[in-house]
Amino acid sequence: MSIHSIHLKSVYSAPADPDEQQKIDLPHNWRLSWHQMETLKALRDPNIDVVINTAMTGDGKSLAGSLTVLQDGAYAIAMYPTNELARDQEQQWSRYIQAFQPSNEPRISRISGQDLEVYANTAKITKATALETRTSQSEVLLTNPDILHYLHRKAYLNKDDSPDKLWGRIDKDFNLFIFDEFHVFMAPQIAGVINTMLLMRRTNRQKKFLFLSATPEAQLLDRLTLAGFRIKVIDPLQEQKYQFPKTPSAAAELVDRGWRQVTRSIDLNFIDLEPVAKASEDWLKENASQILKHFIDNPGSKGAIILNSVAAVKRLLPLFQTLFTIQGLKVSENTGLSGKTVREQSLAADLVIGTSSIDVGVDFQINFLIFESSDGGNFIQRLGRLGRHDGYIRNGEQINFNGFIAYALVPKFFVERLFDGDKPPLIEDGTFDRPFFHQIIRENYRQINDFQGYYKRWAAVQSVQICRQLKHKTIEKQSTESLKALVADYEKVFDVSLKSINGCIFKWEKEWQQLSGDKPGNPIREDAESFRGSSPLLCGIYDATEANPAERFKTYDLPGILSNLEATPMTKVDFLKSIAQTGEVIAKGRFNHCLAFVRLQAYREERSNWKFYYPGDLTESLNQWKVQVLAGIEVWQPDNPWIGQISKQLKTKGLVCYLLPRAVTEVRLRLQLPMHFQIYPICDRNTIHGSPLYSIAFGQSALLLDILAYRLKGRGGEVWVC
Numbered sequence: 001m002s003i004h005s006i007h008l009k010s011v012y013s014a015p016a017d018p019d020e021q022q023k024i025d026l027p028h029n030w031r032l033s034w035h036q037m038e039t040l041k042a043l044r045d046p047n048i049d050v051v052i053n054t055a056m057t058g059d060g061k062s063l064a065g066s067l068t069v070l071q072d073g074a075y076a077i078a079m080y081p082t083n084e085l086a087r088d089q090e091q092q093w094s095r096y097i098q099a100f101q102p103s104n105e106p107r108i109s110r111i112s113g114q115d116l117e118v119y120a121n122t123a124k125i126t127k128a129t130a131l132e133t134r135t136s137q138s139e140v141l142l143t144n145p146d147i148l149h150y151l152h153r154k155a156y157l158n159k160d161d162s163p164d165k166l167w168g169r170i171d172k173d174f175n176l177f178i179f180d181e182f183h184v185f186m187a188p189q190i191a192g193v194i195n196t197m198l199l200m201r202r203t204n205r206q207k208k209f210l211f212l213s214a215t216p217e218a219q220l221l222d223r224l225t226l227a228g229f230r231i232k233v234i235d236p237l238q239e240q241k242y243q244f245p246k247t248p249s250a251a252a253e254l255v256d257r258g259w260r261q262v263t264r265s266i267d268l269n270f271i272d273l274e275p276v277a278k279a280s281e282d283w284l285k286e287n288a289s290q291i292l293k294h295f296i297d298n299p300g301s302k303g304a305i306i307l308n309s310v311a312a313v314k315r316l317l318p319l320f321q322t323l324f325t326i327q328g329l330k331v332s333e334n335t336g337l338s339g340k341t342v343r344e345q346s347l348a349a350d351l352v353i354g355t356s357s358i359d360v361g362v363d364f365q366i367n368f369l370i371f372e373s374s375d376g377g378n379f380i381q382r383l384g385r386l387g388r389h390d391g392y393i394r395n396g397e398q399i400n401f402n403g404f405i406a407y408a409l410v411p412k413f414f415v416e417r418l419f420d421g422d423k424p425p426l427i428e429d430g431t432f433d434r435p436f437f438h439q440i441i442r443e444n445y446r447q448i449n450d451f452q453g454y455y456k457r458w459a460a461v462q463s464v465q466i467c468r469q470l471k472h473k474t475i476e477k478q479s480t481e482s483l484k485a486l487v488a489d490y491e492k493v494f495d496v497s498l499k500s501i502n503g504c505i506f507k508w509e510k511e512w513q514q515l516s517g518d519k520p521g522n523p524i525r526e527d528a529e530s531f532r533g534s535s536p537l538l539c540g541i542y543d544a545t546e547a548n549p550a551e552r553f554k555t556y557d558l559p560g561i562l563s564n565l566e567a568t569p570m571t572k573v574d575f576l577k578s579i580a581q582t583g584e585v586i587a588k589g590r591f592n593h594c595l596a597f598v599r600l601q602a603y604r605e606e607r608s609n610w611k612f613y614y615p616g617d618l619t620e621s622l623n624q625w626k627v628q629v630l631a632g633i634e635v636w637q638p639d640n641p642w643i644g645q646i647s648k649q650l651k652t653k654g655l656v657c658y659l660l661p662r663a664v665t666e667v668r669l670r671l672q673l674p675m676h677f678q679i680y681p682i683c684d685r686n687t688i689h690g691s692p693l694y695s696i697a698f699g700q701s702a703l704l705l706d707i708l709a710y711r712l713k714g715r716g717g718e719v720w721v722c
Contacts (some may be wrong), residue, residue: 001283001429003269004419007431010265010387012250013059014241015258024071027099032063033260035236039064040071042232043208049201050224052211053234056242056434057384059262061212064234065178068208069140070100070118076176079145081184083112084334084343086142088362089180093140101664106139109258111147122585127156128166128521135170147192149531152196153462154469155169162474164203171204179529181360182220183213186674187451188700190220191459191494192531198227199466202482214384215377219452227397227493237435245431263434266404272415276499277607280372280409281312283317285319292323294368295350300399302392303368305353306382308675309523310335311564313353314545314603324351334358337543339551360383365392367401372409374675376445379408380438410445417444446715449672453707455494460501461528463490467498515629516654523629523656535678537653540575540597541567550584558595559680562610562637567598569642596649610637611692612682613647618694622661625713629654633696636688660695662712669696671708677701 015021016037024032024040032040035055042051050055055061068074078093080461097106111134120130131151135141150156151170154163156308162168180191181248200207204705209229211220216233224231236242243259255261273279284291284305295301307313313335320331332346334354346352349365358364359371359382369386373379383406391400395520418426425440426432432440467487470479487498490628527533537558546552553575561567575597591597613636621630631654634647660667664681678701681692697705 002272004272004415004426004428005267005269006263006429006437008266008268008437009244009246009431009433011056011263011434012061012243012245012251012254012259013055013236013262014243015260018258024067025100027101028563030099030259031258032067032237033060033236034241035234036067037062038234039210041068042234043068043074043210044072045232047207047230048208048232049206049229050209050211050231051234052213052216052221052231054214054216054287055212055234056238056262057214057381058388059236062089062180063096063208065180065212066093067420068176069106070096070102073102073104073106073139074176074208075106075139075174076178077141077143077148077170077174078180079148080142080180081144081182082357083144084357085181085360085362086110086112086144086507087344088316090142092363093142099287104139106250107137108140108142109134109138112144112589113147114590116147117587117589121342121587128161131166132659135173141174145185145189146531148177149192149196151198153465153529159242159255163469163472164475167200168203171200171207176208176210178210178212180212182211183215183217184360184381185217187219187454187704188533189531190217191455194220194223194227194493195459195462195466195490197216197224197229197479198486198493201229201351202486202489203470203479203685206404215380217450218318219450219455220278223455223493227489246431263384264390264404266406267388268383269405269407270415270418271407271409272412273409275411275413276349278312280307281309281316283409284316284370285447288323288428291320291351291370292327294327294405295324295329296327298367298402299393300391301350301368301401302366303370304366304385305351306357306359306369306371306385307353308372308374308562309564310337310355311603311607313355315605317353317695320353330523337541337554337556339546340542340549341551347583356595363388365389367404369406370409371406374446375448376442377448378675379410379441379445383408414445448674449708451704451707454704457495458703459523460490460494460496460498461505461598463494464498464501464505465525465529468569478575512629512654515631523654524627528703530700534587534593536595536653536698537678538594540570540572540573540591540594542570542578542597543600545600545602550582551578551588553586553591555590555594557678558635558650559610559678561598562635562640562643563607564604565598565600566602567600569645570597572597595653607641608637610635610640610643612636612680612696613688614682614684616684618682618684618685622659622694624659625709627656627702628656630659631655631659633682636683656699656702658697658705658709659695660705660709660712661693662695663691664695667705667712670712671705676703679705 014034016032016034020037021032039053042048053061053064069076116127116130120127151166243254317333324331329350331351332349334343334346334352334357336357363383371382373382386406387404428451470483505525509522512522535557538555539558541554541556543552543554613634632651634651635643637643679695679697682694682696683692
């Protein structure tokens with residue numbers, strides 16, 4: 001192991017034109033950046049439908065998105081990819097409204113799926129009524145794009161309700177739709193948003209759509225252009241509205257000219273590790289005392305450790321809490337398995353250890369960062385959490401940071417690419433500006449697949465279902481022209497025939513009826529219609545390690561449980577009884593479709609081996625090379641005494657999947673799959689005692705794998721076998 005160090009320059013953002021700024025009613029001593037003013041102008045322009053702001057992380061994209069609400073009284077739905085970010089932005093919106101004092105005094109509501117369920121249960125009303133009530137009492141609605149997606153797919157409604165009962169009203173009331181941190185989404189989510197935008201355009205008056213993303217997805221831009229949306233891209237870097245001063249005097253000159261510091265200079269250290277399991281975790285254990293020393297030597301420091309594994313965070317937390325508590329310092333956690341109270345309080349700790357739940361958009365006030373990453377985009381995203389603030393306020397006192405330092409825990413081969421060779425892209429102790437550095441990271445680190453084939457292969461399954469909605473008896477007459485235009489839009493944007501897609505949907509339904517004994521439903525269609533996908537392997541967890549009794553009820557995927565958790569089975573009755581005993585109103589809808597229920601007791605020190613098992617012969621299924629529904633799958637994990645109970649539940653399910661006659665490692669590497677892609681080893685009765693040579697992907701991951709699998713088949717050409 002070795003350490004390589006570089007320095008990243010600070011970033012300064014250009015001010016808006018003073019004459020234009022005078023026309024805006026700003027709070028005292030407030031100044032807008034160039035990109036913020038340009039965003040406001042574009043949103044006011046009646047000839048622009050879609051605005052894409054690509055300003056750097058930390059440069060105030062959120063304010064740019066809120067200006068039409070604060071200045072013009074617009075009604076906005078702002079959507080965030082994580083509930084953590086929505087919670088963070090709720091505070092930011094409140095600060096903006098307090099500072100600007102808009103005459104209409106906009107009301108803010110934040111809604112997640114769980115919030116909506118709790119509100120409906122408390123008020124004893126339906127979810128549809130709850131959603132209507134919250135939106136009618138809000139000028140600013142903070143939520144996630146999932147809710148926008150599902151209310152446009154007739155979710156929350158009864159069978160006989162008009163499909164536009166909710167979205168017809170909401171789309172009319174709100175005129176600005178903001179998608180923040182949109183670059184974290186993949187092809188299925190982008191396709192879902194495009195489908196919804198086209199529906200809104202054909203069934204309502206003109207709307208404005210704002211995408212805030214430092215790295216916008218090219219497929220989104222290309223397909224919206226193809227659809228005829230009028231687009232304005234606000235790109236400060238392209239317009240030379242960023243400066244990267246080399247000296248303090250050059251930075252001071254920029255400040256005198258009204259430029260604003262976006263990111264502070266950073267000392268970045270690359271820690272090269274062998275690409276093996278737990279390498280980062282072991283390094284952190286070995287260097288825990290040195291990490292503590294940084295906080296002792298630099299009083300007032302605040303830091304974060306961002307890792308890829310929830311289990312690693314849980315295992316490391318007690319060690320760091322023990323060390324830091326002795327020095328009067330607080331360590332907290334923030335992961336998908338952390339309780340709500342712990343997550344909300346975590347950012348106030350001296351050191352927070354977390355996962356992806358905190359690396360997307362959350363406004364950290366830290367000067368010390370250690371992070372893992374899975375690819376180039378993920379590396380840049382996580383590094384962007386550092387250097388956003390000069391300090392923070394503690395007990396009414398301003399605490400200023402003394403420099404900013406980061407440690408990137410990365411594979412050895414990546415460091416060699418950066419620093420070795422005759423002409424390495426980076427030099428030891430060199431100083432670089434951010435755009436150049438980001439480009440080098442993207443070019444040399446692992447790149448994940450963009451799944452661009454998804455749009456033609458699967459996106460129009462949603463389109464067919466949306467068009468069917470417009471044929472509902474309650475709106476069929478007034479929707480005739482809209483439907484005709486919408487069909488043309490979808491076929492043009494996704495380059496498919498909706499008639500052929502409809503034929504595939506009908507075939508999947510017939511196949512499912514034959515497999516299930518005429519049970520209603522269409523699992524493949526349902527996965528293709530979903531926004532983020534619904535895991536058939538989701539389990540309910542009673543977390544006995546959680547301090548707050550009302551927050552012990554969580555969900556986690558079966559593979560994560562088998563690999564990392566010490567757990568014992570529970571019945572669903574006992575699980576729900578435990579919820580009732582808390583006396584709290586807890587959202588229970590997320591547990592309705594759980595495969596099983598377990599009591600979490602501890603986290604394993606070492607990952608446990610396991611694999612899926614099919615008791616028959618998989619040869620025929622492996623030779624199909626298409627998405628299919630497979631029943632009878634079990635789990636093989638001989639050292640687990642309760643695995644039989646899980647298998648008993650699992651083998652009754654018809655699972656949407658894609659099977660490959662290749663090992664998981666090979667598939668991941670050759671197809672450039674994302675880190676948390678749902679693909680796992682599977683064996684059958686002929687291969688159970690050897691290393692699994694087969695792979696299986698479930699749900700939305702199966703659909704994504706479908707568009708790439710031909711690369712492993714040994715012959716070219718893509719043919720959709722539906």
